[in-house]
Amino acid sequence: MARIAVGGFQHETNTFAPQQATWADFERADAWPPLLRGPELIGGVEGFNIPIAGAVQRLRELGHELVPLAWAAAPPASYVTEDAYERMWTLFDSDLRAHGPFDAIYLDLHGAMVAEHTQDGEGELLRRIRAIVGEELPIVASLDYHANLTPDMAGLATALVGYRTYPHVDMAATGRRAAELLDQLLKERRPVHRAYRQLDFLIPLVWQCTFIEPAKSIFDLVGELEAGEKSHNQGIVSVTHTPGFPPADIAQCGPALVVYGHDKEAVEAAADRLAQAVKAQEAAFAGEMFDPDAAALRALELARTASKPVVLADVQDNPGAGGTSDTVGLLSALMRHKAKGAVIGMIVDEAAAQAAVETGEGNIMRRGIGAAVGYAGETPVVADWRVVKLGDGIFTGTGPFYGGARFQIGPMALVTDEASGVSVVLACRRVQAADQEMFRHVGVEPSTVPILALKSTVHFRADFQPIAETILVVRSPGAHITDPLEMPYKHLRKGIRLKPMGPVWEGA
Ligand SMILES: [Zn+2]
Numbered sequence: 001m002a003r004i005a006v007g008g009f010q011h012e013t014n015t016f017a018p019q020q021a022t023w024a025d026f027e028r029a030d031a032w033p034p035l036l037r038g039p040e041l042i043g044g045v046e047g048f049n050i051p052i053a054g055a056v057q058r059l060r061e062l063g064h065e066l067v068p069l070a071w072a073a074a075p076p077a078s079y080v081t082e083d084a085y086e087r088m089w090t091l092f093d094s095d096l097r098a099h100g101p102f103d104a105i106y107l108d109l110h111g112a113m114v115a116e117h118t119q120d121g122e123g124e125l126l127r128r129i130r131a132i133v134g135e136e137l138p139i140v141a142s143l144d145y146h147a148n149l150t151p152d153m154a155g156l157a158t159a160l161v162g163y164r165t166y167p168h169v170d171m172a173a174t175g176r177r178a179a180e181l182l183d184q185l186l187k188e189r190r191p192v193h194r195a196y197r198q199l200d201f202l203i204p205l206v207w208q209c210t211f212i213e214p215a216k217s218i219f220d221l222v223g224e225l226e227a228g229e230k231s232h233n234q235g236i237v238s239v240t241h242t243p244g245f246p247p248a249d250i251a252q253c254g255p256a257l258v259v260y261g262h263d264k265e266a267v268e269a270a271a272d273r274l275a276q277a278v279k280a281q282e283a284a285f286a287g288e289m290f291d292p293d294a295a296a297l298r299a300l301e302l303a304r305t306a307s308k309p310v311v312l313a314d315v316q317d318n319p320g321a322g323g324t325s326d327t328v329g330l331l332s333a334l335m336r337h338k339a340k341g342a343v344i345g346m347i348v349d350e351a352a353a354q355a356a357v358e359t360g361e362g363n364i365m366r367r368g369i370g371a372a373v374g375y376a377g378e379t380p381v382v383a384d385w386r387v388v389k390l391g392d393g394i395f396t397g398t399g400p401f402y403g404g405a406r407f408q409i410g411p412m413a414l415v416t417d418e419a420s421g422v423s424v425v426l427a428c429r430r431v432q433a434a435d436q437e438m439f440r441h442v443g444v445e446p447s448t449v450p451i452l453a454l455k456s457t458v459h460f461r462a463d464f465q466p467i468a469e470t471i472l473v474v475r476s477p478g479a480h481i482t483d484p485l486e487m488p489y490k491h492l493r494k495g496i497r498l499k500p501m502g503p504v505w506e507g508a
Contacts, residue, residue: 002186004059005099006041007069008052008108009088009125012146014247014322015114016487017078017479018373023087025074029408031397031431032073037091041068047404049168051142052108054175059106062183069095071108075430076322080115089128096132104138104182105129108175111147111162112245119250119491123152130156140182142174146205146245149256154196158185159260162240164219166210167434167462169400181238181260192237193264195271199255199278201497202246202484206315206473207285209458211465214281215243221277225259225270235263236270241278246484247322251493285500287473289315289482292333295474300339303450306469312453313460313471316478317375319348320432325455328370328381329476331424334453335381340421342451343444345433346412348372349380353426356387356413363387369415369424376477385415385424389443393427399463402435414442434459436467457482 011021027035036044045053052071059066070091074080107129113121122141129139138158143149145163153160161178163170185192210219218241226239241257257274261267290298299310312330319325325348334342349372359365365387368380391412397405410428417423425433425442433454436446446452447467454460457480465471481487484498490508497504 001063001065002103003065003067004182005067005069005096005102005105006052006056006059007092008071010073010108010110011080011113011121012076012110012144012245012321013079013112013114013121014076014480015078015249016247016481017322018324018375019077021074021077021080021084023081023084025077026072026084026088030075030429031402031405031407035070035072037070038068041071042066045071049172049401049403049405050108051171051175051178054172055106055108055142055179058176058179062179067099067102076320078322080113080121082116085115085117085121089125092129093132096129100133102133102137104140104186105133106178106182107139107141109141109143111143111149111153111242112248114248114250120150120152120252123150123156126153126156138182138185140178140185142178143240143242144168145242147242148244148248148250148253149242149258150252151196154194154258159192159238160240160258161238162242164210164222166208166215167401167459169462184237190262192260192262193267195259195267197257197271197275199275200495201282201500201502202254203243203285203500204246204482204484205321205457206482207287208243209461211461214284218278218281221274225274235266236261239270239274241274247480247487249489249491251491253492254496282500289473289475292330292474292476293337295330295472296333296337296339298472299451300337302470306450308467308469309446309449309452311464311468311471312451313457313473314453314455314476314478315457315473316476316480316482317455318432318457318478318480319430319455320459321457321480323455323478323480324348324373324375325430326370326372327375327477328378330453330474331370331381331422334422334451335417335420338420339451341449342453343423343425343439343449344453345425345439346427346455347424348427348430350410350428353411353413353428356415356426357390357411359387361387361390364418369426375479378477383417383419386418388414388416388423391441395437395441397435398437399435401459401462407431412442414444432456432459434463436463
């Protein structure tokens with residue numbers, strides 16, 4: 001039995017997004033738990049599909065004594081404020097000093113955190129922790145699929161373990177894998193060789209999905225390299241590939257991979273083979289996108305003969321990637337083309353949601369909806385909105401991505417435009433439209449809707465692809481710019497290509 005400290009600090013930072021991540025965003029609950037510290041951490045994360053929940057459960061099963069530090073996450077947004085970062089660090093700093101010594105540390109990190117005062121949020125956190133616990137203590141961290149895995153992170157952690165799915169249906173499972181690796185490292189006490197590689201082109205999120213090629217085959221290979229080599233006892237203990245988070249204006253933005261094991265040659269060979277496999281697929285990271293009007297018209301045409309919903313993915317206004325989840329480009333197009341019965345969710349507009357509560361079910365409110373932040377100069381959509389159903393925003397997720405999540409996202413409402421028959425699901429806090437319960441909570445059974453528009457890039461596929469006739473990818477206004485050529489980068493490293501088969505970045 002070992003004494004293992006566990007904690008986490010998660011943020012996915014889109015440096016081009018309009019809203020920063022503040023301390024209040026880390027403190028409060030949304031789709032994920034609020035700030036947790038000490039003994040309350042264990043029960044607070046239980047049942048969620050998040051890495052620390054899986055790690056805690058597995059480490060306990062393995063008989064270890066856990067020392068809970070602090071854990072917090074905020075919805076994807078722009079830079080983590082220096083204030084928020086330093087407040088979180090204060091908790092880690094005092095808990096590490098007060099509750100040590102430890103035999104090991106497990107950390108639940110994202111890998112794409114950028115703070116106002118550091119480009120590498122996780123690398124800086126690991127550097128500070130090392131300064132307290134020393135160079136030798138085993139530190140294993142789990143990482144999001146979208147980590148921009150930096151050389152510092154790879155160098156400072158004993159081992160890093162990433163998700164293998166996008167939609168991320170394996171978040172808790174990744175925490176379990178990290179726990180098992182930590183347990184193995186503690187038992188074996190052998191030196192671990194690390195092979196780290198960065199790839200030289202950015203991959204837009206929308207083409208990173210592991211439900212489709214080429215990511216599907218690449219991640220099959222990740223699993224094979226780890227399992228195959230393990231079974232042949234060739235000394236590989238862990239293989240991680242992170243396709244990266246392009247909307248991050250930092251030098252170490254982009255895909256990377258890291259392989260660990262006891263046999264240096266096998267580890268290096270596996271890293272090279274995986275890097276080659278990703279490079280060989282470069283041209284395959286591509287697909288078709290529709291502008292909002294074309295998407296609305298195509299959806300109407302398809303819906304005439306479809307037996308299941310035509311799903312429109314509003315991929316650029318994904319709050320799970322820093323979008324405001326309130327842009328109205330696609331909503332306006334659906335209304336313009338009178339897409340009767342279409343439902344779009346979720347539009348995050350606290351004032352409109354509160355107004356719906358005041359208006360009451362069955363009544364009509366004439367007001368603007370959406371564009372609360374005003375991204376890209378948009379203005380709210382004014383119409384006669386009938387308040388069809390209200391909800392308190394407290395419910396539990398049931399899909400493969402958000403299953404077990406205890407949502408607390410403020411008052412919600414289903415409102416319908418009297419003229420076009422288009423409906424909107426309103427909410428108060430930003431969470432990605434990736435679980436059918438978000439719609440059922442306000443009386444919509446998603447499988448019966450002819451056209452369903454979702455503010456999500458890829459995660460929606462976990463729960464909605466099985467009920468969809470087809471999925472159209474829409475390029476409507478939003479802060480998660482899909483085409484890296486449109487992002488005003490200043491800090492990328494020279495020589496990286498801005499997208500698959502795209503031009504080399506030559507500097508700002
Ligand atoms: Zn992710």
